[in-house]
Amino acid sequence: MAQLLFPLLLVALLVPMFLGVRRQKREAQKVTEMQEGVKVGDRVTTTSGLYGTVVDLDETTVDLEIAEDVVTTWLRAAIREVRTEDTHAAEPAATDSTPAEPTDGAAAEESVEETNTRLTKD
Numbered sequence: 001m002a003q004l005l006f007p008l009l010l011v012a013l014l015v016p017m018f019l020g021v022r023r024q025k026r027e028a029q030k031v032t033e034m035q036e037g038v039k040v041g042d043r044v045t046t047t048s049g050l051y052g053t054v055v056d057l058d059e060t061t062v063d064l065e066i067a068e069d070v071v072t073t074w075l076r077a078a079i080r081e082v083r084t085e086d087t088h089a090a091e092p093a094a095t096d097s098t099p100a101e102p103t104d105g106a107a108a109e110e111s112v113e114e115t116n117t118r119l120t121k122d
Helices: 002-036 085-090 112-119
Strands: 043-046 051-057 061-067 070-075 079-083
Touching (some): 051 070
Antiparallel strands (some): 043 079
């Protein structure tokens, strides 16, 4: 009986481990493909949570515009995800009295007068 127990125990432990390694490899391959498929103009999130737009690429680095005329250089491996417009739709709506964002996916820029009015509200 003991001669049969050891091989069964090995199989019971090795099969889940093997399946876990396969799943991990598939996930790593998907991340690698996503990072290699980044192109100029993509909106991305880095592993540190920074949101930016890709403005330049080479084999190992990506230049991200994180604010108007503010460009930072990151390793491609630091990109966690490429954001799509659907990602913004999944975010909860604001509950304050600010005007709603446009639903067509285009980013609306407010004028200088609108900004000054908003900032000087009592």
